[in-house]
Amino acid sequence: MKFFIDTANLAQIKEANELGVLDGVTTNPTLMAKEGIKGRDAVMQHYIDICNIVSGDVSAEVIATDFKGIVAEGEELAKLHKQIVVKVPMIKDGVKAIHYFTSKGIRTNCTLVFSPGQALLAAKAGATYVSPFIGRLDDVSTDGLQLIAEIREIYDNYNFKTQILAASIRHAMHIINCAKLGADVATCPLSAITDLLKHPLTDIGLEKFLADAKKFA
Ligand code: G3P
Helix, strand or coil: CEEEEECCCHHHHHHHHHCCCCCEEECCHHHHHHCCCCCHHHHHHHHHHHHHHCCCEEEEECCCCCHHHHHHHHHHHHHHCCCEEEEEECCHHHHHHHHHHHHCCCCEEEEEECCHHHHHHHHHHCCCEEEEEHHHHHHCCCCHHHHHHHHHHHHHHHCCCCEEEEECCCCHHHHHHHHHHCCCEEEECHHHHHHCCCCHHHHHHHHHHHHHHHHHC
16 A cells, blocks of 8 residues: 655655655645645745655646646646646546546546546546545545445456545544555545554553663663
8 A cells, every 4th residue: 555645745745755654745736725835836846846855656736627727737747747646626627638648648646536436437537546535525424435445346346557545534544444445545644644653552562671671781
């Protein structure tokens, strides 16, 4: 299972990367705005800065919602760096654009996916990744993990190569359950990744080992 970090914060990306378990980064307009980045040049430079920290894929989202606009923006983003994956929303023109990008060898991440039908369309269009938002489904009393299981079943039935990128992950249990269900990637806040480290018996055990080590030091 690949671990991506879901942030545009360079310090957090560096911290996750230094842990040695990071395979990539996902961003979205909300996460970019949170970093206070303003203007096209600054946004483009920020994507390059992210690519220079990690060695894996970096999703950069288009803002346009019409086919021509998505294509123009996506081609510009893809030219920035070989690690860039163009993130495209699950809308009609988005699906058309994913099909176009696929034919041109440009990798894509189909975002804002909330149903198995949307995931099927993304795979048919040739998306590299599909991003089901599990936390946002949980927020509206719908089982986000169930969607991961359904997409896994559908993709396995037809051997679709599109990778399931579980997104909108809120905590460590989401990561563990996505791993059990066979999601290819989990994109997570840094806290969800570092929470995987925690167990009180580890802390208690280490404290005892260190205390006993003093007896023969
Ligand atoms: O990047 C897409 C997704 O992970 C957003 O998560 O927490 O805003 O629902 P969230």
